[in-house]
Amino acid sequence: xxxxxxxxxxxxxxxxxxxxxxxxxxxxxxxxxxxxxxxxxxxxxxxxxxxxxxxxxxxxxxxxxxxxxxxxxxxxxxxxxxxxxxxxxxxxxxxxxxxxxxxxxxxxxxxxxxxxxxxxxxxxxxxxxxxxxxxxxxxxxxxxxxxxxxxxxxxxxxxxxxxxxxxxxxxxxxxxxxxxxxxxxxxxxxxxxxxxxxxxxxxxxxxx
Amino acid sequence: xxxxxxxxxxxxxxxxxxxxxxxxxxxxxxxxxxxxxxxxxxxxxxxxxxxxxxxxxxxxxxxxxxxxxxxxxxxxxxxxxxxxxxxxxxxxxxxxxxxxxxxxxxxxxxxxxxxxxxxxxxxxxxxxxxxxxxxxxxxxxxxxxxxxxxxxxxxxxxxxxxxxxxxxxxxxxxxxxxxxxxxxxxxxxxxxxxxxxxxxxxxxxxxx
Amino acid sequence: xxxxxxxxxxxxxxxxxxxxxxxxxxxxxxxxxxxxxxxxxxxxxxxxxxxxxxxxxxxxxxxxxxxxxxxxxxxxxxxxxxxxxxxxxxxxxxxxxxxxxxxxxxxxxxxxxxxxxxxxxxxxxxxxxxxxxxxxxxxxxxxxxxxxxxxxxxxxxxxxxxxxxxxxxxxxxxxxxxxxxxxxxxxxxxxxxxxxxxxxxxxxxxxx
Amino acid sequence: xxxxxxxxxxxxxxxxxxxxxxxxxxxxxxxxxxxxxxxxxxxxxxxxxxxxxxxxxxxxxxxxxxxxxxxxxxxxxxxxxxxxxxxxxxxxxxxxxxxxxxxxxxxxxxxxxxxxxxxxxxxxxxxxxxxxxxxxxxxxxxxxxxxxxxxxxxxxxxxxxxxxxxxxxxxxxxxxxxxxxxxxxxxxxxxxxxxxxxxxxxxxxxxx
DNA sequence: AATGAATGAGCGTTCATTCAT
DNA sequence: GATGAATGAACGCTCATTCAT
Numbered sequence: 001x002x003x004x005x006x007x008x009x010x011x012x013x014x015x016x017x018x019x020x021x022x023x024x025x026x027x028x029x030x031x032x033x034x035x036x037x038x039x040x041x042x043x044x045x046x047x048x049x050x051x052x053x054x055x056x057x058x059x060x061x062x063x064x065x066x067x068x069x070x071x072x073x074x075x076x077x078x079x080x081x082x083x084x085x086x087x088x089x090x091x092x093x094x095x096x097x098x099x100x101x102x103x104x105x106x107x108x109x110x111x112x113x114x115x116x117x118x119x120x121x122x123x124x125x126x127x128x129x130x131x132x133x134x135x136x137x138x139x140x141x142x143x144x145x146x147x148x149x150x151x152x153x154x155x156x157x158x159x160x161x162x163x164x165x166x167x168x169x170x171x172x173x174x175x176x177x178x179x180x181x182x183x184x185x186x187x188x189x190x191x192x193x194x195x196x197x198x199x200x201x202x203x204x205x206x207x208x
Numbered sequence: 209x210x211x212x213x214x215x216x217x218x219x220x221x222x223x224x225x226x227x228x229x230x231x232x233x234x235x236x237x238x239x240x241x242x243x244x245x246x247x248x249x250x251x252x253x254x255x256x257x258x259x260x261x262x263x264x265x266x267x268x269x270x271x272x273x274x275x276x277x278x279x280x281x282x283x284x285x286x287x288x289x290x291x292x293x294x295x296x297x298x299x300x301x302x303x304x305x306x307x308x309x310x311x312x313x314x315x316x317x318x319x320x321x322x323x324x325x326x327x328x329x330x331x332x333x334x335x336x337x338x339x340x341x342x343x344x345x346x347x348x349x350x351x352x353x354x355x356x357x358x359x360x361x362x363x364x365x366x367x368x369x370x371x372x373x374x375x376x377x378x379x380x381x382x383x384x385x386x387x388x389x390x391x392x393x394x395x396x397x398x399x400x401x402x403x404x405x406x407x408x409x410x411x412x413x414x415x416x
Numbered sequence: 417x418x419x420x421x422x423x424x425x426x427x428x429x430x431x432x433x434x435x436x437x438x439x440x441x442x443x444x445x446x447x448x449x450x451x452x453x454x455x456x457x458x459x460x461x462x463x464x465x466x467x468x469x470x471x472x473x474x475x476x477x478x479x480x481x482x483x484x485x486x487x488x489x490x491x492x493x494x495x496x497x498x499x500x501x502x503x504x505x506x507x508x509x510x511x512x513x514x515x516x517x518x519x520x521x522x523x524x525x526x527x528x529x530x531x532x533x534x535x536x537x538x539x540x541x542x543x544x545x546x547x548x549x550x551x552x553x554x555x556x557x558x559x560x561x562x563x564x565x566x567x568x569x570x571x572x573x574x575x576x577x578x579x580x581x582x583x584x585x586x587x588x589x590x591x592x593x594x595x596x597x598x599x600x601x602x603x604x605x606x607x608x609x610x611x612x613x614x615x616x617x618x619x620x621x622x623x624x
Numbered sequence: 625x626x627x628x629x630x631x632x633x634x635x636x637x638x639x640x641x642x643x644x645x646x647x648x649x650x651x652x653x654x655x656x657x658x659x660x661x662x663x664x665x666x667x668x669x670x671x672x673x674x675x676x677x678x679x680x681x682x683x684x685x686x687x688x689x690x691x692x693x694x695x696x697x698x699x700x701x702x703x704x705x706x707x708x709x710x711x712x713x714x715x716x717x718x719x720x721x722x723x724x725x726x727x728x729x730x731x732x733x734x735x736x737x738x739x740x741x742x743x744x745x746x747x748x749x750x751x752x753x754x755x756x757x758x759x760x761x762x763x764x765x766x767x768x769x770x771x772x773x774x775x776x777x778x779x780x781x782x783x784x785x786x787x788x789x790x791x792x793x794x795x796x797x798x799x800x801x802x803x804x805x806x807x808x809x810x811x812x813x814x815x816x817x818x819x820x821x822x823x824x825x826x827x828x829x830x831x832x
Numbered sequence: 833a834a835t836g837a838a839t840g841a842g843c844g845t846t847c848a849t850t851c852a853t
Numbered sequence: 854g855a856t857g858a859a860t861g862a863a864c865g866c867t868c869a870t871t872c873a874t
Contacts, residue, residue, distance in 0.1 A: 016833075037245045040868060051835045056870070124380070148403055154387060157377070158394050161369040169365070172332075179362060186366050190394055192403040195356055223853090224858065249844065259860045264845070266858095431874095432837070453661045457865065467839045472866070474837095540796075564819055570803060573793070574810050577785040585781070588748070595778060602782050602814055611772055611816040640854075664847060675856045680849070 020058045022048045027069040036066065070126045074116070077105065078133040091141025092191065093205040095134055096184040099163050100206055103183070106167045107175050117171065120164050131156035138191075147191045155190075162186050181206060228266045230256045235277040240322040244274065278327040278334045285313060286341045299349025300399065301413040303342055304392040307367065308414055311374045311391070315383050322379065328372050339364035346399075355399045363398075370394055389414060436474045438464045443485040448530040452482065486535040486542045493521060494549045507557025508607065509621040511550055512600040515579050516622055519599070522583045523591050529583050536580050547572035554607075563607045571606075578602050597622060644682045646672040651693040656739045660690065694743040694750045701729065702757040715765025716815065717829040719758055720808040723787050724830055727807070730791045731799050741795065744788050755780035762815075771815045779814075786810050805830060 026048035031039045045052045059065040138151045166183040184202035234256035239247045267273040327334045346359045374391040396406035442464035447455045461468045475481040522529025535542045554567045582599040604614035650672035655663045669676045683689040743750045762775045790807040812822035
């Protein structure tokens with residue numbers, strides 16, 4: 001049986017919705033464990049305590065379940081992190097601390113890391129969802145005059161790329177303070193901050 | 209039958225080498241079309257006009273062919289681009305023009321773009337190969353005093369991530385001058401260049 | 417389609433059990449025809465009128481089906497023969513008549529003979545099963561004071577070897593009264609009976 | 625490269641015969657290592673330092689090479705053992721000591737044990753060859769009045785079956801003095817010797 | 833709505849065999 | 854005669870998908 005990461009509300013739902021949620025939860029878990037391509041429908045349904053045929057009552061194919069699962073997963077992470085950084089007032093700090101928390105979470109709970117890496121190049125929607133998460137923080141920094149750059153989708157994607165790279169490397173080589181720091185600095189430089197200031201800021205925001 | 213991207217010299221080679229090259233060419237094409245995971249050995253051999261069993265005379269498994277194919281693909285591109293930018297003397301310009309050419313090439317010949325995107329997260333070696341390509345240019349820029357940053361692997365990977373993102377977006381949405389420009393600017397900012405100068409440099413280096 | 421040697425009761429069984437039985441029946445037949453190593457899963461399933469994939473709903477691999485099939489085959493034969501010799505009171509006679517009946521049956525229904533020969537050297541369990549069948553009769557003979565030898569596994573195996581040899585020869589050269597008789601005599605001598613008495617006993621027990 | 629167990633004379637032979645011998649030697653080795661069914665032609669030829677195609681210049685199929693190899697192997701063993709027991713004058717002792725030596729050799733050099741077990745049920749000729757080996761000793765025992773039984777093929781086969789069983793068990797469970805002794809006793813009883821005398825004889829012949 | 837047995841195309845892989853060199 | 858690249862049928866096995874229950 002799968003932990004209910006995301007569907008604790010399931011009790012309030014009808015039977016159909018409950019089964020659907022169970023499948024999504026299970027998919028998140030299995031994809032995280034086995035990777036995107038190796039998550040077979042049989043394994044997903046079994047982990048959910050359901051029969052394989054049940055899958056087809058709710059989804060047309062594996063892809064459709066996967067994109068839903070990825071969306072649910074990232075949305076929940078975003079909510080949690082947003083809460084955790086709500087007291088940071090500096091927009092830039094908010095961006096790099098959030099980013100670092102995403103990475104951090106994935107290193108400690110590879111479940112999420114792998115699903116993010118795995119989904120990154122497979123699901124268009126997923127990239128958009130992820131990128132959007134930092135939009136409000138970026139706009140905050142802009143309003144605070146901390147960056148002169150126009151905030152657009154490409155910039156969001158670029159930041160996400162740096163985050164995904166950091167996750168990917170640390171998943172492979174283990175947690176690494178230098179990588180975290182340099183990733184934060186790189187994000188800041190990408191936002192137009194000069195190297196020296198970027199270094200100071202990153203150090204202070206991440207490690208006090 | 210597959211175009212001989214990389215083995216035009218095949219006529220000079222022995223039979224064994226010719227077949228081997230044909231398989232690599234075919235693999236490049238099929239991986240580009242179907243993606244990394246979906247490129248079956250049968251399809252690769254069929255596209256090469258060979259029997260499926262022939263594959264195993266030359267490679268132990270799909271992975272080994274794939275990494276070879278990816279390596280060949282990127283190596284050839286790198287060589288060509290290096291030649292094309294040999295007259296640029298400014299290290300930073302060299303980096304962003306090279307990067308832009310990689311992107312440009314993949315947009316015009318999606319075969320290569322897709323294989324790069326596809327291999328990016330699957331083959332460790334591949335990432336290393338790609339990253340290394342810009343090392344000499346980065347070091348040149350460093351020697352020229354154009355960037356104060358230490359040149360290390362992570363920085364190379366970060367630049368590559370931006371390139372891969374640019375490829376990915378333009379493959380999906382079509383060629384886009386703004387994306388090219390902003391990617392070059394982003395690379396420069398990542399290297400510590402101030403936004404305004406980055407903008408000028410990018411504009412000038414890419415579009416004269 | 418395959419005769420239902422062992423699963424005549426199939427009508428009473430659930431669908432799953434019916435299919436499983438069909439596979440075992442089919443395996444028995446195919447192994448008998450083609451030999452142990454050449455009985456492919458495809459052929460077994462086809463002979464059962466099922467799809468090859470169905471096999472894997474019921475067995476993990478070929479070996480597991482084979483050992484089950486062999487076990488079923490020998491168990492059924494043993495039961496029948498036990499019943500047929502239940503009125504023989506002399507332990508030694510019981511042993512050699514049972515043995516002769518096993519051989520006899522395999523000559524008339526080569527299906528069984530070949531499966532026994534085929535499985536003999538491939539499945540450890542199978543040898544143990546077969547050998548055990550005569551244990552009770554041997555112990556009976558011992559209690560009756562008809563043999564002074566200790567009854568142990570090796571002795572059982574030795575008797576089985578003589579039976580398998582007899583089967584093997586008669587499968588090749590056809591039914592042969594002399595071979596049957598001499599096999600019975602050999603078993604008796606193996607059990608310590610003097611040649612002359614062995615001859616008399618064998619003649620009388622087998623042919624009245 | 626393969627040791628030349630049986631074809632040291634190869635130097636005197638023509639090239640064709642030399643290659644043929646090399647294949648037979650190699651087959652013996654590979655069959656012994658991998659078993660009968662798993663000895664692929666590629667492996668046999670490779671172990672002989674030859675190309676796989678070469679096989680077909682000398683043999684029509686795997687079976688034909690195998691039977692030749694088995695024949696060569698057993699013939700050589702028989703010669704050696706015959707020499708080793710040439711000073712034993714008692715026919716029965718000769719039989720059981722020879723038998724024990726065959727078994728012994730296979731336990732110490734599983735190469736031969738496995739090939740004998742492996743070939744036993746696959747090659748008709750092989751069985752005949754093996755059985756014939758003890759014919760002269762059996763006839764000697766008969767002439768010496770040590771057994772009253774008629775010496776025929778079946779009897780030879782029966783003795784061989786007991787030997788093969790002994791090999792098989794000891795290959796699986798390791799060398800075992802009791803098994804050797806009981807096998808010798810069983811052969812003697814099979815030849816009509818009373819259990820008590822069989823016990824004495826076996827003990828004395830095998831272990832002095 | 834949920835089941836799970838059955839399906840069969842497709843996978844990667846092995847290997848006896850052919851044949852041009 | 855020897856070679857070894859090429860072959861392609863066959864293998865064991867996986868899995869998304871269907872459908873009767």
